[in-house]
Amino acid sequence: MAGSVEKLLELLEIEQLDVDLFRGAQPETERQRVFGGQVAAQALVAASRSADPEFELHSLHSYFLRPGDHLVPIIYRVERIRDGRSFETRRVVALQHGREIYSQTCNFQKPEDGYEHSDQAPVVGRPEEGLSLADLAAARSEKELRHWQHEWAGLDIRHMGMSGHGLEVDPARPAEARLWVKVDGALPDDPVLQKAAFTYASDLTLIGASLVPHGIHINSPKLQPASLDHTIWFHRPLRADDWWLYDQTSPSASGGRGLSLARVFASDGTLAATVAQEGLIRRIG
Template sequence: MAGSVEKLLALLELEQLDVDLYRGAQPETDRQRVFGGQVAGQALVAASRSADPEFELHSLHSYFLRPGDTRVPIIYQVQRIRDGRSFETRRVVARQHGREIYSQTTSFQKPEDGYEHSDRMPSVGTPDEGLSLADLAAARSEEDLRHWQHEWAGLDMRHMGMSGRGLEVDPATPAQARLWVRVGGELPDDPVIQKAAFTYASDLTLIGATLVPHGIHINSPKLQPASLDHTIWFHRPLRADDWWLYDQASPSASGGRGLAIARVFSQAGELVATVAQEGLIRRIG
């Protein structure tokens, strides 16, 4: 995966094969299947290349259909669904071995003025007060630290607490988790790259938030986890290489699935995005 910001940028640099047809490279990884954030971020780049530059991506909705094979590239086919005066819609299908592994629908809007309101950022400490996920990995084992450095060191993530551990338990919202996140290096100013890098990072911790009340870690051998779908609404400009607060909550887990919803705040306190994901959290044994 993205062990550095340079490797993350390389993942997001797609090769164009034909009109609206792209190939995404694979990183060196120990993972047995493609990380969902990778295919979502690459699909976003593919969709954006077909959109009018005057239009800005404001939402994406996607499904993870099959596990991706980390040994071969991914092919992205873009369909131009609609070109309107205010909105453009694209659909992207990702394929490997002749089969669809992921689908994404994106919507782009020409910027316009309108009514404004937003949630207020919760009271939270600064990133410097948080626990680095790299340090937490090191505390578990040397092997966990090696894995973090190889797969995820391109991201700087600071754990600020979860329900019962750093956050007061709220009976009305029993599953909460907060992190400060940023890409661990400078990215180009291009809003497409910023949003694609954010999309990549946004998939990493949501399933974990659904497990908070149940006392089980996402890497437990007693759990089969997988991302099922992923949605992002972009409300205001954001930079993935500046700190953003990932304020996650899971309103429901049932039927072997957990739902997580996250508000995303800039360090200045602006609500810049909302993310939602349903994941498989199947018990084994």
């Protein structure tokens, strides 16, 4: 995976094969399947390359259909669904071995003025006051630390608390988790790359939020986790290489699935995005 910002940028530099046809490279990884955030981020770049540069991505909606094979590249086929005066829509299908593994629909809008309101950011400590996920991995074992450094060191993530551990348990909201996140290095100013890097990181912790009330870690051998779908609404400009607060909550878990929602606040407190994901949290044994 992205063990550094340089490796993350390499993943996002997809190759154009033909009109609206692209190929995404694979990283060296110890994982058994492709990380969902990687596929979503590469698909976002493919969709953006077929859109008018005057239009900005404001939302994506996607489904993870099959596990990805990390040993072969991924082909991204873009369909131009709509080209309007205010909005453009693109559908991207990710293919391996002749089968669809992921689908994404992106909507782009030409910037315009309108009504404004937003939630306020919750009161939370500064990133340096949080627990680094790298340090938490090191506390578990040397093997966990090496895995983190190889797979995820391109991201800096600081744990600020979850229900019952740093956050008060609220019976009305039993599953809450807050993290400060950023890419650990500088990215180009290109808004497409900033949104793609954010999309990559946004898939890493949401399933964990749905497990908070149940006292089980996402890496437990008693759990089969997987992302099922993933949606992002981009409200305002966001830099993935600056700190953003991931204010996560899980309103429901049932049927072996957990739903997680997240508000994303930029470092100045601006509500920049909203994320929703349903994940498989199947109990084993």
